[in-house]
Amino acid sequence: MDIFAHRGASRYFPENTLLAFKEAAKIPIYGVELDVHRTKDGVLVVHHDEKINRTSNGKGFIHEMDFAELRSYDFGSWKGEQFAGQQIPTLHEVLDIFRVTHHMINIELKTDVYSYPGLEEDVLQTVLEHDMAERIIYSSFDHEILERMLEKAIPNEVGLLFSKVLINLSEYGQMAGSSTLHVSLIAAKRNAVKKAIELGNRVRAYTVNRIADYDLLEDLGVDAIFTDEPEKMYRHAYEK
Numbered sequence: 001m002d003i004f005a006h007r008g009a010s011r012y013f014p015e016n017t018l019l020a021f022k023e024a025a026k027i028p029i030y031g032v033e034l035d036v037h038r039t040k041d042g043v044l045v046v047h048h049d050e051k052i053n054r055t056s057n058g059k060g061f062i063h064e065m066d067f068a069e070l071r072s073y074d075f076g077s078w079k080g081e082q083f084a085g086q087q088i089p090t091l092h093e094v095l096d097i098f099r100v101t102h103h104m105i106n107i108e109l110k111t112d113v114y115s116y117p118g119l120e121e122d123v124l125q126t127v128l129e130h131d132m133a134e135r136i137i138y139s140s141f142d143h144e145i146l147e148r149m150l151e152k153a154i155p156n157e158v159g160l161l162f163s164k165v166l167i168n169l170s171e172y173g174q175m176a177g178s179s180t181l182h183v184s185l186i187a188a189k190r191n192a193v194k195k196a197i198e199l200g201n202r203v204r205a206y207t208v209n210r211i212a213d214y215d216l217l218e219d220l221g222v223d224a225i226f227t228d229e230p231e232k233m234y235r236h237a238y239e240k
């Protein structure tokens, strides 16, 4: 199975920061996953939540804040004082880290809570500037943004995200020739996913941090996992 570092090497480093991505870049895994939002003044930044409350010393919504203000906050200390001073990274900065590596990059567009009109165009433009289009996988829980993306460009690959257990997943794989189903670990263990795999869909599962789950998903025919502990999973995969 392929391994993606979820929000970078996020178990031991502050998630979605340059530190976490630099750490992931050292591991010869298949790829990394990151989440994208947009500031009030239009800068694409890498962060999971819509608000910065959980992961910084600031408070508030990213879409209501200018980039300069966002950069003034500390996104490392919540994880440990040794990480103090980490700033929120831009999408440009994260892509730069992987310019010289082989990793695939899964950009999750976080439009399922706040809609960020036109986010898909901004992200496509940024990727174009880095000349990395063939290494990018776009994903979202908001399947409409992926559809709009497919109208504007022919992305390398799109991943349809699902958090819940579904009855019938098989039809989703038809959205684009190169689409994959990105499902939660709970959903991955259920029959609908088993059926989707049997029908030829490619499935990736998040967030998989236990070795026993890695082994189970491999037996089920899952294509890849997203993990907060890429080094542990990489060692396990290669010791097998």
Ligand code: G3P
Binding pocket: 006, 033, 035, 048, 108, 139, 161, 182, 206, 226
């Ligand atoms: O892309 C897999 C996973 O990251 C989706 O869930 O909440 O961690 O962004 P979340």
Ligand code: CA
Binding pocket: 033, 034, 035, 108
């Ligand atoms: Ca994500």
